[in-house]
Amino acid sequence: MSELAATVREALATLAAGDRSFKRFGAAQHRYELAPALGTDALTAIESALSSTLPEELLLFAADVGSGGAGPGYGWIPVARAATFVIRAAAKIGDKAWDSTLWSRALPVAHLGCGYVAVVPLDGRARGEVWIDARAIELVAPIYPSFTAAYTAWIDRLARGTLPDGYVAAGVCAFASALSGYLGEMEQRLGLPEATLAGEPLREVLAQLGPGAIEIAAESSTLFAPGDRVDPCIVCAHLVETLAADGLRRDVVAPGLPPLPCR
Numbered sequence: 001m002s003e004l005a006a007t008v009r010e011a012l013a014t015l016a017a018g019d020r021s022f023k024r025f026g027a028a029q030h031r032y033e034l035a036p037a038l039g040t041d042a043l044t045a046i047e048s049a050l051s052s053t054l055p056e057e058l059l060l061f062a063a064d065v066g067s068g069g070a071g072p073g074y075g076w077i078p079v080a081r082a083a084t085f086v087i088r089a090a091a092k093i094g095d096k097a098w099d100s101t102l103w104s105r106a107l108p109v110a111h112l113g114c115g116y117v118a119v120v121p122l123d124g125r126a127r128g129e130v131w132i133d134a135r136a137i138e139l140v141a142p143i144y145p146s147f148t149a150a151y152t153a154w155i156d157r158l159a160r161g162t163l164p165d166g167y168v169a170a171g172v173c174a175f176a177s178a179l180s181g182y183l184g185e186m187e188q189r190l191g192l193p194e195a196t197l198a199g200e201p202l203r204e205v206l207a208q209l210g211p212g213a214i215e216i217a218a219e220s221s222t223l224f225a226p227g228d229r230v231d232p233c234i235v236c237a238h239l240v241e242t243l244a245a246d247g248l249r250r251d252v253v254a255p256g257l258p259p260l261p262c263r
Contacts, residue, residue, distance in 0.1 A: 004148075005065045009034070011155045012070050025164060025234050030075030034066030038079065046083045052105070054079075055128030058120055058147040072118060072154040072164060073110035074231060077259065082108050087119050087133060087222045094138035102126045106133070108223055109147065111259045113233030114173045115221030120147055132167045136174075136220040143167055166235035175216050175236040175253065182209070203247035212254035223259040231256035 015024075016032035038046075043063060047053050054062070058079070068078030087106045089098050103121030109130070110118040116134035121127050130144040143165070144150035157164050170176070186205045187197050197205065216232055218224035232240070232253050244250050 002064050004061075005037075008065050008151070008155070011159065015155070015158055024158060025237055026072075026074045030070045032070045034070050035068040035078050036066065037064055038062050038067045042080070046080055049083050050086065050107070050122065052122045054107075055120055055122070055147070057128060058107070058109075061147055061151065071110055072150060073112040073234075076110055076151075077108055079107075085223075086122070087117065090135060090140070093135065093140050098140075100124070103131075106131065108259070109150075111223055111231070112167065113231050114168075114175065114216060114236060115218040115224050115228075115230045116168065116233055117221065117223050117259075118143070118150070119222075133222055134168060135222070136218075137168060137172050139168060163238060164234050166233060166238070168233060168235055170235055170239070173216075173233060173236050174219065175214060175232055176239060178214055178216075179239070206243060206247040207249075209249060209252050211249060211251045213249075213252050215254040216256070224257070229254055229256050 012032045012034065019027055019032075022028040022031060043054070043059065053059070062079045067080065068076045070076065085108060087108055089100065089102075089104050089106070091098055101124055103124035103126045105123055106119035106121045108117050108119050112118055112132065114134075115136060116132060119131050119133050121129060121131065126142060128146055129142050130147055130150040131140065131142050133140050144153065154164060171180075183197055183205065184194065187194060190197070190201060192201070216230050216236070218226060218228040218230045220226075221228075221230070224230055236253075240248060240250060240252060
């Protein structure tokens with residue numbers, strides 16, 4: 001076992017020991033467990049299915065550390081499963097033409113929530129980097145220079161007790177819009193000026209939202225079919241946690257479905 005593999009496994013064991021109820025973001029899905037590393041034959045078969053070699057750091061990680069499981073977002077999508085669902089770049093992102101020299105094909109490595117996907121490009125100038133593909137909000141951009149960098153940054157943030165990076169601005173997700181619309185409607189019913197709902201009236205209004213009252217539907221996602229129910233991203237999950245002090249249930253968002261490669 002390499003030094004990197006030993007370090008990662010030791011770090012995951014420490015994180016698991018400090019979160020036995022799996023309360024951290026995404027932990028209930030991956031449970032700090034890694035899928036076994038892959039041998040040469042399995043990796044060769046994956047590359048044959050992809051008609052492409054795997055980027056070097058992702059290949060080394062899969063061959064030495066593990067091939068899926070514990071990782072950023074809701075967990076690292078097993079490499080063998082991800083290889084059956086290669087993501088293709090869009091012709092346009094919003095009103096801008098996509099620069100095809102960046103990448104045209106990418107491997108999904110994690111669902112980040114709200115239908116957003118972390119991907120590793122297989123070709124182009126961005127090959128081997130980690131990008132966020134959040135086409136629903138017109139965001140497709142690099143977030144880490146390599147898979148190893150993304151993975152170790154995820155471990156480091158959890159070890160320091162800080163939230164994983166959300167990558168998206170607050171308020172842009174469908175969940176935030178739905179919640180804002182609900183609160184606006186309640187203000188109108190109560191005859192309150194816009195954005196003044198607070199205190200006990202806010203608690204009463206939020207308390208009316210029962211378990212699974214809000215469903216987040218996938219839109220323009222490369223991992224989910226349109227309308228599929230998805231789990232929230234870290235930014236939306238943090239919003240729920242913040243409003244819990246004002247009476248919002250922590251289980252207000254209906255549980256999401258597994259991403260396409262896992263079905």
